[in-house]
Structure formats: structure tokens, C-alpha cells
Amino acid sequence: MPSFNDGPQCFPQYEVQGSQALSTPSLLIYTESIEANITAALRMMNGDANRWRPHLKTAKLGYTMRRLVARGIKMAKCATTLELVVAIESGMEDVVVAFPLMGPNAARVREIAAAHPGQRISTLVESADQIDEWRASAVGVFVDLNPGMDRTGIAEDHFEEVRGLIDQVEKAGLRFCGLHHYDGQIKNTDPSAAALAREGYSRLVELVAYLKRCGIEVKEVITSGTPATPHALKFAPFGEGEFVHRVSPGTIVYNDRSSLQELPDYGFVPAALVLSTVISRPRENRVTCDAGHKAVSADAGVPTCDVIGLPGLVGLKPSEEHLPIEVRSGETPSRGELLYLLPAHVCPTVNNFDKAVLVRGGKVDGIVPVTARGRELFVA
Numbered sequence: 001m002p003s004f005n006d007g008p009q010c011f012p013q014y015e016v017q018g019s020q021a022l023s024t025p026s027l028l029i030y031t032e033s034i035e036a037n038i039t040a041a042l043r044m045m046n047g048d049a050n051r052w053r054p055h056l057k058t059a060k061l062g063y064t065m066r067r068l069v070a071r072g073i074k075m076a077k078c079a080t081t082l083e084l085v086v087a088i089e090s091g092m093e094d095v096v097v098a099f100p101l102m103g104p105n106a107a108r109v110r111e112i113a114a115a116h117p118g119q120r121i122s123t124l125v126e127s128a129d130q131i132d133e134w135r136a137s138a139v140g141v142f143v144d145l146n147p148g149m150d151r152t153g154i155a156e157d158h159f160e161e162v163r164g165l166i167d168q169v170e171k172a173g174l175r176f177c178g179l180h181h182y183d184g185q186i187k188n189t190d191p192s193a194a195a196l197a198r199e200g201y202s203r204l205v206e207l208v209a210y211l212k213r214c215g216i217e218v219k220e221v222i223t224s225g226t227p228a229t230p231h232a233l234k235f236a237p238f239g240e241g242e243f244v245h246r247v248s249p250g251t252i253v254y255n256d257r258s259s260l261q262e263l264p265d266y267g268f269v270p271a272a273l274v275l276s277t278v279i280s281r282p283r284e285n286r287v288t289c290d291a292g293h294k295a296v297s298a299d300a301g302v303p304t305c306d307v308i309g310l311p312g313l314v315g316l317k318p319s320e321e322h323l324p325i326e327v328r329s330g331e332t333p334s335r336g337e338l339l340y341l342l343p344a345h346v347c348p349t350v351n352n353f354d355k356a357v358l359v360r361g362g363k364v365d366g367i368v369p370v371t372a373r374g375r376e377l378f379v380a
Contacts, residue, residue, distance in 0.1 A: 014273060014308050014340050017363050024277040025295035027353040031360045033271035034064060034253060038071050040267035041252050044233060049073050053222055055250030056083050058347045061356060062371035064253060065090035077248050081108045086372040094120040096142060098180060100152055104380035106133040113138045122177045126153050128168050140175040147200040149185040156181065156203055159210045166216055178220030178243065186228040188262045197231035205237045220244045226251045227262040256346035257306055272350060273308060274341040278333045285327045289339055292321040296341055297348035305341040
């Protein structure tokens with residue numbers, strides 16, 4: 001399977017026979033590429049599936065979660081109660097809801113945990129006022145750290161504050177599971193990325209040692225989205241057995257333009273594309289296709305996607321249903337021509353679709369629901 005970075009010659013690997021019969025925009029999921037990406041991820045981890053706790057915000061499909069389980073990946077992270085339900089139904093044995101849930105959302109997680117005593121379910125806390133959400137429940141607790149992303153968590157150099165929170169978790173009778181360190185601010189396009197990641201990991205190891213001196217055992221440490229994963233796996237103290245260390249990249253299951261740029265040399269390939277139709281040629285050197293930001297997410301900026309096999313086409317600012325494309329080189333596509341789009345950010349793009357087209361061997365292999373799309377609606 002060629003890499004996206006091989007250029008236009010990779011296009012025949014992604015062209016789908018009979019695609020003219022598919023409505024557009026459609027989400028195409030390439031099952032063989034999923035398997036290739038799981039293999040590449042496990043190779044990064046020296047074949048140890050126990051090191052990978054993928055974030056299921058990317059996978060979304062029950063189909064994909066079941067493929068992870070079949071390959072030995074039975075621990076995961078998620079952000080929503082619907083992702084949690086689908087993960088459990090797909091066979092995941094240990095799931096962290098890596099989001100500071102409160103109120104009815106927390107009540108729903110407690111309900112799910114009570115209904116599935118055979119699975120380990122845990123969540124994040126960053127403050128004592130969140131502990132009451134989990135009292136008298138089977139839900140375990142990770143303390144959420146802020147390694148510099150400034151999104152959630154306790155500043156991880158506040159050792160005493162972390163220790164005090166763990167003490168309160170244990171006094172409340174809750175199961176303390178470990179520490180959660182999401183260094184999503186690390187980007188490999190920054191030449192200092194590796195050094196910044198190691199600095200955070202060194203501080204994290206110091207925190208674990210401090211907690212040990214205080215009589216607190218840290219059983220698991222979770223780090224790293226996609227860009228930081230290689231740095232975490234190469235950080236020697238994480239493999240010394242003081243605790244179980246797991247990385248949590250999710251994007252690499254499907255990949256997108258950003259992840260392929262961040263991890264160019266690990267054998268990852270696109271496994272999710274959006275099929276779109278050219279619907280207009282409003283002027284010379286410009287076409288418009290039907291993949292606006294309600295199909296291909298625009299949160300990663302413009303261009304929102306690349307056109308597989310046609311590097312001379314560059315996407316412009318989309319509207320809801322329209323994606324204008326500038327033709328900078330090569331032939332201008334005709335009206336009705338199909339374009340295969342590689343999203344800049346695949347996770348919210350997958351979440352835009354109710355159903356996905358499974359592709360195997362260049363042919364449609366079935367249509368399946370994007371099972372964990374959106375959120376549950378419930379009343380506590």
C-alpha cells in the first residue's frame with residue numbers, strides 16, 4: 001500500500017469501482033488501510049498492544065473499534081458517553097472517559113459503569129469539587145495534568161496539589177488509576193518538539209517519584225496524542241517498569257493530511273477520504289465541489305483538504321455545502337467528475353457523516369453507521 005506522500009501515483013489505490021453510483025459527499029473508509037495503520041502503530045510500539053490506548057474520537061465506527069479489539073487493542077480513551085457505549089459494545093475492556101464530565105453527563109457514565117461491571121471504566125478529575133460526581137460508583141479516577149496545553153488539568157509541577165487531590169480521591173473510596181498527561185501542544189513541525197516533549201516527560205517522572213515517596217502508587221501514566229507519540233515511546237524511563245505507560249493517539253487509525261505530515265516515516269496511509277462531485281466551473285481555473293465544511297471539517301484551516309492524485313488543485317475557503325477549488329496546474333476537472341479528498345483533520349470530518357462506505361479491494365464492501373457520531377441525549 002503506497003503512502004500518501006508517494007504523490008499522484010497512489011491515486012489508483014483509492015479509486016473505487018462503481019463510485020459513480022454513490023451519492024456525494026460520501027465518507028469512504030478503506031478497510032485494508034485501517035489494517036495497515038494498526039500494523040504500523042503496533043510496529044512503533046514493538047508489537048506491544050498494551051502500550052496503546054487509542055482515542056476513539058477518531059475511530060467513531062463500531063466497525064473500526066471491533067478491528068482494534070481483534071488486533072489486541074482492548075484499552076481506549078473517549079470523550080463522550082456515546083463513544084463509551086460503542087466502545088464497550090465493540091469489546092473494549094478498559095475505557096477512560098478523558099473529559100471532565102459533570103452533572104447529567106457524569107450520571108450517565110455512572111449508569112453505564114453500573115450496567116457493565118465486567119469492564120473497567122474510568123474518568124478524569126482535576127479538582128476536589130469533581131470528586132462528588134463519582135462517589136459510590138464503580139468509576140475509577142485518573143488525575144488530569146496540564147503539561148502546557150492549558151486546556152484542562154492541574155499544572156503538573158504542582159506536586160503537592162496533585163498529591164492532595166489523590167488523597168481526597170482515595171478517602172472518598174474511589175479507585176485511583178493513575179495520571180493523564182495530554183501534550184497536544186507538541187507539533188513535530190516545531191524543531192524543538194522532541195526536547196519539549198522530553199522536558200514534560202521528565203517532569204512527569206519526577207512527579208511519580210514524589211508521589212511514591214508520599215506512599216502513593218501510580219499504576220498507569222497516559223500520554224501523547226499523535227505528534228508526540230514517537231517521543232514518548234523513545235523516552236527510556238517510561239519503559240523501566242515503575243508504572244504502565246500508554247500512549248493515546250487516535251488519528252493514526254485513519255490518518256489525515258496533518259498526521260501524515262507529523263509522522264511521515266512510519267508507514268501510515270490514508271484510510272478515510274471524502275468522495276465529492278464537481279458541481280460547477282464558475283470561472284476559468286476554478287471549480288466547486290459539494291464538500292463544504294458540513295462534509296470536510298474546516299477547523300484545521302484552509303485548505304481543508306487535499307485532492308488525492310491531483311496536487312494542482314488547491315481548496316479555497318469553504319461554505320456550508322460548497323468547496324471552491326483553484327486549479328493551479330493540470331487540467332480543470334469537468335462538471336460531474338469525482339474528487340477524492342484527504343481531510344486536513346479527519347476526526348471531526350468522520351463525525352460529519354451518519355454513514356460510511358466500507359471499501360475493500362477497490363470495491364464497495366458495505367455501508368455502515370458512524371456509530372458514535374454526535375452525542376446521546378438523556379435526562380438524568
